[in-house]
Amino acid sequence: MAQNALPDWQEMQQQLMKGWMEAARGAGVGDSMEAWQRLIAGNNAGNDAVEKLVGGAKQFAEFMQGVLGQMGGSASDNFSPAAIRKAVEQGFATLAPAGNPVLDALRSLNHEGAKGFESLFAEWQKQVTPAKHEFQTLFSLPAFGYARESQERAQALVLAVANYQEQNNRYNALMLKASRLGLDRFESKLAERSEPGREIGSLRALYDVYIDAAEEGYAEVALSDEFREIYGAMVNAQMRVRQLVQADVERQAAAFGMPGRSELDTVHQRLHELRRRVAALEEGAPRSATAERASSAKTSTPDKSAATSPASKGPAKAKAQAKPAAKAAAQSVKRSK
Amino acid sequence: MGPLKLDPKTVLDEAARYSQKLTQGSQVLRHLDDVHYGATDKEAVYREDKLVLYRFKGDQAPRNKTPILIVYALVNRPFMTDLQADRSLVRNLLAQGEDVYLIDWGYPDAADRYLSLDDYINGYIRRCVDVVAGRHGLKAINILGICQGGAFSICFASIYPEKVKNLITMVTPVDFHTPDNMLSHWTQAMDIDLFVDTLGNVPGDLMNWCYLTLKPFRLNHQKYVGLVDILDDKAELENFLRMEKWIFDSPNQAGQAFREFIKDFYQGNKLIEGGLSIGDKAVNPKRITMPVLNIYAEQDHLVPPTASIPLKNIVGTKDYTVLAFKGGHIGIYVSGRAQREVAPTIHQWLSARA
Structure with a gap:
C-alpha cells in the first residue's frame, strides 16, 4: 500500500503547492496569504477583521503545508502518532522563529489590537535602551556628589530592566515547557484516534486535535504554582520598569514646565x-441632586456615543x-x- | 493502523475548498456594512458622571409590576445582553412581560481613577436602584447581576436587603479560590498596589490580552480558522463581526475599584472567607434573605461553575434556585439555547415570587 500511495501523495503535494503558488503568482504559502489579503482587503485596507481572518487562514494553510511537507513521502496509513508529532514540531520550527507554538500564539496577540505585557515592554525599551547603554558604565560605581540622585535613579532603572529581562526569560522557558506538553498531549490524542473507526479524516480535524492538545498543555502549565510565581514576578518586574520610566519622563516634563502624572x-x-x-x-438635602438628574435625563442616545457624550458633560453637569x-x-x- | 485516514484526493479537495471559501469571502467582506450592537430601543432615565441608566422599550406594556435592574460588570460593555434582535436577553425578557432597566457604566478615564467599590456599590448602584424604585413607587426591585456585576449585586443585597425584592445572579464568581480558576490563579502573586499605582486606570486592551491568554490557541488561532467556514455567509459573518466588536470594546478599569476588587475578591476571597467591607459598610451575605436565582454556565472558562455554585452556602435565604446552563460565559446570552431557556426561566421564577 505504501508503495502505491507514495506517488499519489507526492503528486498531491505538488498540486497543492501549485495551487498556492498560482494564487500568489509564484510565491510561497505566506506570500499567497498576503496576496489574498490584498484581494480581500480592497478598500478595507488596515481592517482588523481582515487581518485576523488572514492571520487565521495563513496559520491553517501553514499548518497544512507544514504537515504535508514533512510527510510528503509516506502513506497516511503508516503515519504513527510520533511521526505526526514530529512533522508538526518540525513544521512549527520552520514557521515560528522561536519554534515555540505557545509563545508564538501569545506574541501574535499583540498585533490584534491588544497590548500585552510584552509589547508594552518593547515600547518602553525603546526609551530605556539608550539610557541603558549610557548608564551601564556607571552601573557598578558608587553614587556621590551633585549627580548622586540621578545616578541612583539610572542604576535603579538598569537593575529593574535587567530583572525584567530575567523574569521574562523564565516566563519564556515556561512557555516552551507548555509547548512540549502540548505536543505530548497531541501524540497521546493521536494514539487514541488510532483505533479503527476513530481515525482522523481531514487536515482540519487534525488541526483541531492539535489545538485541543496545545490548550491542554498550556492550561496545565498556566494552572501550576510555578506559573503563578513566575507570572506574578514578570508582571511586577515590568511594573517597576514602567514606574521608573514614568518618573523619569515626569522629571523631564517638569523641566519644560509641563504638568506631570x-x-x-x-x-x-x-x-x-x-x-x-x-x-x-446631598444625602440630607430636601430634594437630592439624584432626583434632579433623574428628571432631566430623558433623552435617548445611541450606544457608544451615548456613553461617551455625557461623559464629557458629566462632571460639569454634576x-x-x-x-x-x-x-x-x-x-x-x-x-x- | 495509524490515526490518520487521509486520502490524497480528499486532502486536495479540502485545500481547494478552503481556497475557494477565502476567495468567495473576499466578495462578501467587501460588501459588509458596519455592524452595531444594542438592538432594543431604550430611553435614558438617569445620568451621573459617565453612568447612564436605561429603560428598555418593549413592543408591549410590561406585565410584571416589579422591574428588573441589570447590573453588568465593569469589564466589557453591557450590551452583550442586547447584542442583536435575535440574540437578546433584554428583548426576550421584555417579550415575557418584564420591565427592564440597565446600568451602562460608560468609559472611565483618568479623572475616574479614584472611583472605589464604595462609589460603585454604595453610590452609583444604590442611586440607580432608588431611581428605578422611585419611578415605580416601590421600596424594592428585582436585581439581575452579571459576572462582576453579580458580585456587586451580592454586596449590594447584603448591605441593602430592604431594596432588593428578588436577586438573580448570572455567571457570577463567589468563590475565587477554586483550583480551576485560571484568572484568579494568575493574580495571586501580583503586587496589585504596584500594578495600579503604575498604570492608574487599567487599560481595556490589557484586560483583553489577559482574557485571550486564557486560551491562546483557541481564541487567537482556531477561532479565525473557523471564520473561513462562514466567510461566504453574510448574515453569519455579520454576527461574527458584531461579537468581535463587543469583545474588543473594553472600557478601561477605574484603578482604585480594580485594586479593591482584586485584593478583596480575587486574592482575599472575602465573599467566602468573610471580612469584606464596601466603604464603611460590612458585607454579610447572610442578610440576603430575599429569593435568589443563581444561573451559571457549565462550560464557563472565565467564571468556572465551581466558583459560582458556592453562593448557596453563603446567603441567608431559604428560597434558593439554581439553573445550570449548558453553554459558556458568552453563549449564555447569545446561543440559540439561551434564547429559549434563560429569559423564560427568569420570568417564571419571578412570576412565582411577584
Whole structure:
C-alpha cells in the first residue's frame, strides 16, 4: 500500500503547492496569504477583521503545508502518532522563529489590537535602551556628589530592566515547557484516534486535535504554582520598569514646565474626595441632586456615543447640579449648629 | 493502523475548498456594512458622571409590576445582553412581560481613577436602584447581576436587603479560590498596589490580552480558522463581526475599584472567607434573605461553575434556585439555547415570587 500511495501523495503535494503558488503568482504559502489579503482587503485596507481572518487562514494553510511537507513521502496509513508529532514540531520550527507554538500564539496577540505585557515592554525599551547603554558604565560605581540622585535613579532603572529581562526569560522557558506538553498531549490524542473507526479524516480535524492538545498543555502549565510565581514576578518586574520610566519622563516634563502624572493625580484625588463629601451632603438635602438628574435625563442616545457624550458633560453637569443641593445641605448643617 | 485516514484526493479537495471559501469571502467582506450592537430601543432615565441608566422599550406594556435592574460588570460593555434582535436577553425578557432597566457604566478615564467599590456599590448602584424604585413607587426591585456585576449585586443585597425584592445572579464568581480558576490563579502573586499605582486606570486592551491568554490557541488561532467556514455567509459573518466588536470594546478599569476588587475578591476571597467591607459598610451575605436565582454556565472558562455554585452556602435565604446552563460565559446570552431557556426561566421564577 505504501508503495502505491507514495506517488499519489507526492503528486498531491505538488498540486497543492501549485495551487498556492498560482494564487500568489509564484510565491510561497505566506506570500499567497498576503496576496489574498490584498484581494480581500480592497478598500478595507488596515481592517482588523481582515487581518485576523488572514492571520487565521495563513496559520491553517501553514499548518497544512507544514504537515504535508514533512510527510510528503509516506502513506497516511503508516503515519504513527510520533511521526505526526514530529512533522508538526518540525513544521512549527520552520514557521515560528522561536519554534515555540505557545509563545508564538501569545506574541501574535499583540498585533490584534491588544497590548500585552510584552509589547508594552518593547515600547518602553525603546526609551530605556539608550539610557541603558549610557548608564551601564556607571552601573557598578558608587553614587556621590551633585549627580548622586540621578545616578541612583539610572542604576535603579538598569537593575529593574535587567530583572525584567530575567523574569521574562523564565516566563519564556515556561512557555516552551507548555509547548512540549502540548505536543505530548497531541501524540497521546493521536494514539487514541488510532483505533479503527476513530481515525482522523481531514487536515482540519487534525488541526483541531492539535489545538485541543496545545490548550491542554498550556492550561496545565498556566494552572501550576510555578506559573503563578513566575507570572506574578514578570508582571511586577515590568511594573517597576514602567514606574521608573514614568518618573523619569515626569522629571523631564517638569523641566519644560509641563504638568506631570503626579500633579494630575493629586488634582483628581482631591476632586474625588470633594465630590464624595458633596454627595454625602446631598444625602440630607430636601430634594437630592439624584432626583434632579433623574428628571432631566430623558433623552435617548445611541450606544457608544451615548456613553461617551455625557461623559464629557458629566462632571460639569454634576457640579452644576450639586451646587444648590450642597448649598441647601450646608445651610441645613449651619442651621442645626 | 495509524490515526490518520487521509486520502490524497480528499486532502486536495479540502485545500481547494478552503481556497475557494477565502476567495468567495473576499466578495462578501467587501460588501459588509458596519455592524452595531444594542438592538432594543431604550430611553435614558438617569445620568451621573459617565453612568447612564436605561429603560428598555418593549413592543408591549410590561406585565410584571416589579422591574428588573441589570447590573453588568465593569469589564466589557453591557450590551452583550442586547447584542442583536435575535440574540437578546433584554428583548426576550421584555417579550415575557418584564420591565427592564440597565446600568451602562460608560468609559472611565483618568479623572475616574479614584472611583472605589464604595462609589460603585454604595453610590452609583444604590442611586440607580432608588431611581428605578422611585419611578415605580416601590421600596424594592428585582436585581439581575452579571459576572462582576453579580458580585456587586451580592454586596449590594447584603448591605441593602430592604431594596432588593428578588436577586438573580448570572455567571457570577463567589468563590475565587477554586483550583480551576485560571484568572484568579494568575493574580495571586501580583503586587496589585504596584500594578495600579503604575498604570492608574487599567487599560481595556490589557484586560483583553489577559482574557485571550486564557486560551491562546483557541481564541487567537482556531477561532479565525473557523471564520473561513462562514466567510461566504453574510448574515453569519455579520454576527461574527458584531461579537468581535463587543469583545474588543473594553472600557478601561477605574484603578482604585480594580485594586479593591482584586485584593478583596480575587486574592482575599472575602465573599467566602468573610471580612469584606464596601466603604464603611460590612458585607454579610447572610442578610440576603430575599429569593435568589443563581444561573451559571457549565462550560464557563472565565467564571468556572465551581466558583459560582458556592453562593448557596453563603446567603441567608431559604428560597434558593439554581439553573445550570449548558453553554459558556458568552453563549449564555447569545446561543440559540439561551434564547429559549434563560429569559423564560427568569420570568417564571419571578412570576412565582411577584
